[in-house]
Amino acid sequence: MNDTLTLLMNHRSIRKFTDAPVSGEQLHAIVSAAQMASTSSNVQAYSVIAATDPELKKQLAVLAGNQAYIEECPVFLVWCADLYRLKQVTAEPLQERESYETTTENFVVATVDAALAAQNAAIAAESMGLGIVYIGGVRNRIAELSKLLDLRSSFIRYSACASACPTRSLDSVRAFRWNPCCT
Ligand SMILES: Cc1cc2nc3c(=O)[nH]c(=O)nc-3n(C[C@H](O)[C@H](O)[C@H](O)COP(=O)(O)O)c2cc1C
Numbered sequence: 001m002n003d004t005l006t007l008l009m010n011h012r013s014i015r016k017f018t019d020a021p022v023s024g025e026q027l028h029a030i031v032s033a034a035q036m037a038s039t040s041s042n043v044q045a046y047s048v049i050a051a052t053d054p055e056l057k058k059q060l061a062v063l064a065g066n067q068a069y070i071e072e073c074p075v076f077l078v079w080c081a082d083l084y085r086l087k088q089v090t091a092e093p094l095q096e097r098e099s100y101e102t103t104t105e106n107f108v109v110a111t112v113d114a115a116l117a118a119q120n121a122a123i124a125a126e127s128m129g130l131g132i133v134y135i136g137g138v139r140n141r142i143a144e145l146s147k148l149l150d151l152r153s154s155f156i157r158y159s160a161c162a163s164a165c166p167t168r169s170l171d172s173v174r175a176f177r178w179n180p181c182c183t
Contacts, residue, residue, distance in 0.1 A: 007127055014131025015069045022075045026128055030077075033124035034117040045106070046114035047082040048121075049149055050075055056148070063145045064137035078138060078145075079118040081110035084152040 001009070031048060039045070051057050052075055060078075061070035070076050083106055122132045138145055145151075 007123065011122075011126060013133040015133055017069060017073045017131065019074070022130065026125075026130070027075060029128070030121045030124045034121035037113075037116040037120040039113045039116065040109045043086060043109065044113060044117075045082055045086055045110035046117050047080050047085065048117070049078040049080070051078065051149075052076075059148055060138070060145070063141045063148065064135050065140050067135060067137055069133065070135060076135075077118075077121065078149065079114045079121075080151065081107070081114045083107075083110050 027050060031050075034048065035044070051060055054071070057071045057073075057076050060076060061067055064070055086106075118134070122134070125132050
């Protein structure tokens with residue numbers, strides 16, 4: 001196996017963190033890798049918010065179902081399906097046609113784009129020896145979370161946030177996977 005396959009095969013979610021910081025350089029590399037993910041029609045229909053402020057992370061942890069590791073990790077990335085930006089840039093050209101934010105198709109485009117970017121970020125973080133866990137719990141109280149993070153209306157309606165906490169791992173348990181089937 002090559003290094004990339006070994007990295008992928010060793011993935012596991014991390015929910016305990018040391019207090020070692022994630023450097024600006026590391027964060028930049030993680031987000032840059034995310035931006036290199038494939039994206040439908042190259043529209044990049046997602047945005048990411050990096051929460052590092054302790055009080056903000058504390059509130060996010062509560063909104064996500066009291067998941068304490070959100071507060072404990074040094075950087076909490078909130079990945080958002082984002083049709084608001086596209087709505088802004090296409091407002092004039094699309095005047096006579098359906099807008100970017102009103103179709104199920106574009107909801108799918110944005111959620112898939114956000115997930116692909118988040119997964120690239122997750123792999124990039126793991127490649128640097130950092131640990132990650134996705135937090136679907138950020139959607140539990142989406143209206144309150146959107147207000148807290150000052151997300152625009154299109155975010156609120158279409159938010160599908162996948163979140164990762166890049167940091168160093170202390171321990172981990174490998175999750176069970178069905179064996180791949182090769183016939
Ligand atoms: C979209 C998504 C949302 C998730 N939400 C949570 C969550 O809110 N809290 C949590 O502890 N783990 C969450 N997870 C992590 C999964 O529980 C974990 O990936 C799964 O159990 C497999 O374990 P592994 O990642 O260690 O292989 C989420 C994973 C994904 C992909």
